[in-house]
Amino acid sequence: MQEPSIRTYTKSKLFISYGAVLLLLCFAVALGISVGSIPIPLFRVIQIVGAKLFHHPVPSSIDTSMVNIVMAIRFPRVVLAMLVGCALGLSGTAFQGLLKNPLADPYTLGVSSGSALGAVIVLFFGIHLPLLGNFTLPVVSIITGFLTLIGVIYFARLVQRNLSVETIILAGVLCSSFLGAITSLLIALTGDELRQIIGWLLGSVSMRGWEYVQLIAPFLAAGLMILLASARELNALSFGQQDARSIGVDVKKHTSLVLFGASLLTGSAVAVSGTIGFVGLVIPHMARMIWGVDHRHLLPLSMMLGGVFMVLVDLLARTIIAPTELPIGVLTAIIGSPIFAVIFIRYRRKKVTT
Amino acid sequence: MINVQQLSGGYDGKKIVDDLSFSVEKGEITGIIGPNGSGKTTLMKMINGALPFQSGEVLIKDKPISSYSAKELARIIAVLPQHAESSFDFTVREVVALGRYPFYKGLLKHSTARDEEMVENSMKFTGVEEFADKSIQLLSGGERQRVLLAKALAQEPEILLLDEPTNHLDLAYQMKLMDLLKDWVEGCQLTVVAILHDLNIASLYCDQVLLLDEGKIQAIGKPGDIMESRRLQSVYKTNLSRQEHPQKPKPLIALVPRQQEEQKDLSDIVLEATPETMIFRSPFSLRTMSSAVIGGGYQWADTFVNRHVDKNYNVDDARKEFEDYLHSNSVNPNDTVGMMTAARLQDAGMVSVEEKGIKLLVASTVGTSNAVDAGRSWEREDQPMPIGTINIWIFMEGRLTDEAFVQAMMTATEAKAGALRDYDIKDPVTGTPATGTSTDSICIAATQNGEEMRYAGTITPAGKAIGKAVCQTIGTAIENYRKRMQT
Incomplete structure (x- = not known):
């Protein structure tokens, strides 16, 4: 069965595609800022963000507390969600293309588990590497993520030379469980407050502020x-x-370049938001x-x-059972796992018929 | 173009190809043949730089292959893989455009107008432009193969390497693909090296064939020179037999299935005779060589029809008429050797011989009204040809070589001339002794089992038996005819 698609890259169609996604992204961001415990009308959101972006004075009719909510809490959160989504979407596409998987x-x-282990070590041991300062967190995450990736691929290759789809995923699952267990062990040993840490591990973009946006942006x-x-090489x-x-x-x-690039993206995303699964799986397929x-x-x-996806999922995560916030990773897993199953079934069927 | 010198290599330190040396000239098609595991694909991988070798050297255009960068090499060598699969549905155009990769320049690798043009041209050349925007996964195996060929073409290579290009293709596509390659080789001075499974494709299309066995070159040269039955049999460990192509000066390799030696006894052949036809029916097939209207040349047949027709029989397409006639008598023309004669069938002479290990059945029908002295037949005016009149049927037990068939025919013909002389039959135009009549026919049929007979000239027991039997039957037929005319 042929999927509905726009396949020919004529210039005008490309223009429309990029335009449409950009527009969608702006709309999602605005919506993400607007919805919350104190609803802010879309129009006001645009006014405030527009004014701040172009360094105009905010119209005096708007309450300063509202400006604060937007600029200090909602906007950075939504932007962070967006950047994390961007990073995960990109790295997923790269991994799938490179591994033909x-x-x-x-x-x-x-990779996420590897990065998470690195992040946990930095966060809960309070490590600060010289010269890196605040960037210790993403850099360590990236490095541990990259090493995990190399380990997974090396292991999968040991099992089966041609790196079949299933082997590599199995190797990933194995590494994931192992590293996850190590992470849990570390947490148990430190005896810190578990709830907070687990919340972080499940993935969240709340209460991070602009600081975290700055951490991920350069790596993205x-x-x-x-x-x-x-x-072009990925195509080949x-x-x-x-x-x-x-x-x-x-x-x-x-x-090497692609693996490195994708690890940069994954590691920095995990460093700022914990492990958020399945975004990198679902997005490339949709795209x-x-x-x-x-x-x-x-x-x-x-x-x-x-x-776009991440901003909307974050929106859902904080509104669906408000005032309690659902960890964003829980939601992506609820949405993502069934889609993973469908993709797997379709992949196997196709393989059998061809 | 390609120069391979003492090349050895394989995987994980194991030696799969061992000390190979050969060269490939520009504008030629070289086929690599050999059984599974003989190192064909390994050799191919070393020629395109995909597999490092243990010792030796591969020179591409007189430079060591290691001195080229991947991109430089890709501008000279294109590879058509056995199968290329992606988990994603690329469109045909995207796949073909990949072939332009080695020509992109700069960090962003922008494509130029020339790149686009080459992509369009190569799609046109291989006939895939009609599905340019379709996903490659929706195409059939043959179409996919053509897309990959288009991609290789877009690379504008000087050398094309193919790994079993005709695999998964039906007969028509195989031929089309190879014809396409041949045109391309001749038109653009392309050099092709192909791993081929099908020995006949290799024979028909290759200028040079390299026979690999257990990592070593068994033979290299023109297909006609190296594709000998015995050599191929020992390499492939299979029963093969070499024939010659009917229309090209190339060998054809026929597979011979393992079979039980069949009991073939000439006495099982039965004759059904009516005034209109005499039909020899055999429970087994015989290999025949004949000049008959139906089933002439070399053939296998189990039914042999000698049909009486009126002496004024005159049909434009005698073969077609005869086939229809056989059909209407429930005889399958494909397994039949069929002759016509105006002579009376009841005069036929027939003899069965069994002596000195030779078993023979000979039948002849004779009419001498058109008797001719072959050496002086040129003195006759061209005239409408009256229907054939001496038909000789020879059935024999034994495995005859092609040479033996020809000699059997010579022997029989000479015996015929001798018989006519014995009965003092003269060419009515020249008055000299006749050697035959104007439209004679002959069929030699052999069981092809038992003892091999290399020759059947008059010096051999078979030849002697044939000569004697032919002479006898023709004599009997003439006597029968004369007797009937007297009464």
Whole structure:
């Protein structure tokens, strides 16, 4: 069965695609700021954010407490959610393309767990590496995530040379459980307040502020650049390394680049928001269904789509059982796991028929 | 173009190909053949730089392959893989565009107008432009193969490497693909190296064939020179037999299935005779060589029809008429050798011989009204050809070589001429002794089991038996005819 899709990349269609996603992103952000325990009308949101962005004085008719809620609490939270979504969407697309694996994402590959372990070590032991300052947290997360990824791939290769879809996911699950257990052990040993830590592990973007936005933003930018520079190679690599090699792709270089770029994104996302699963799995599939497989456009488009998704999920997480907030990772898992199942079934069926 | 010198290599330190040396010239198709596990794919991988080798050297355009970067190499060599699968549905155009990868420049790798043009051209050339925007996963195996070929073409390579390109393709696509390659090789001076499973494709399309066995070169050269039955049999450990292609000066390799030696006894052949036809029916097939209207040339047949027709029989398409006639008599023309004669069938001479290990059944029908001295037949005016009149049927037990068939025919023909001389039959135009009549026919049918007979000339027991039997039957037929005319 053919999926509904717009496949031909004529210039005008591309323009429409990017325009539509950007518009959707703006709308989601505005909606995310507007909804909450104190509802703020959309129009006011636009007024306040617009004024602040362009350094105009906020109209005097607006209450300063409202301005504070928007600028100090809601806006940074929504932006953080957006950036985390962007990072996860991007890294998921990169992993899936590189490993030719429709089930890959930072969470199923175990990278998130690796990053989380790193983050827990930094957060709960209060480590500050010299020179890095606040960036100790994302940098350590990225490094532990990257090492986990290398470990998973190396292990999967030991099991089965050609890195089949199922093997690599199994290796990821194995690593995930192991690292998760280590993380729990560390937490138990420190004897800190468990509820807070578990809440963090399940993923959340609440009460982080602009500080955390600054932590993730540079890594997102760097990751995007690195991946975009390997977009054509990702296209080639999704036909297999040998095939990519035969058309002149420097396989080693670009595989390392993509793995590194995706680890940057995953690690920094985990550092600021904990482990949020399945975003990197679902988003690339949606994006491919809508826009096709060419990574030159798939990467930026799924990044923005990830942003939209995350902002909306965060909105849902804090409103669905208000005043209590649901950890965002719980919600993404509830949405994501069934989709994972569907993708898996369809993948296996397709493989059997071809 | 490609120069392989003392190349050895394999996986995990194991040696799969061992000390290979050969070269491939520009503008030629080289086929690599050999049984499974003989190292074909390993060799191919080493030629395209995908697998490092243990020792030796591969020179591409006189430079070591290691001196090229991946991109430089991709501008010279394109590879058509056995199958390329992606988990995602790329469109055909996107796949073909991948072939332009080695030509993109700069960090952003922008495509130029020339890139677009090459993509369109190569899609057109392989006939896939009609599904340019379709997902590659929706295509059939043959269509997919053509898309991959288009991708390789878009690379504008000087060398194309193919790994079993005709796998998964039906017969028509196989031929189309190979014809396409051949055109391309001739038109653009492309050099092709292909792993081929099908020995006949290799024979028909390759300028050079390399036969690999257990990692070593068994033979390399023109298909006609190296594809010998005995060599192939020992490499493939299978019963193969080499024939010649009917229309091309190339060998054809036929597979011979294992079979039980069938009991084939000439005495099981039965004759059904009516004034209109004499039909020999055999429970087994015989290999035949004949000049008959139906089933002429080399054939296998189990039914042999000698049909009487009126001496004024004149049909434009005699073969078609005869086939229809056989059908209406419930005889399958495909398993039949069929001749016509105006002579009376009841005059036929027939003899069965069994001596000195030779078993023979010979039947002849004779009419001498058009007797001709072959050496002087040129003196005759061209005239409408009256229907054939001496038909000789020879059935024999034994495994005859092609040479033996020809000699059997010579022997029989000479014996026929001898018989006519014995009965003093003259060419009415020249007045000289006749050697036959104007439209004679002959069929030699052999059981092809038992003892091999390499020759059947008059020096051999078989030849002697044939000569004697033919002479006898023709004599009997003439006597019968004369007797009937007297009464």
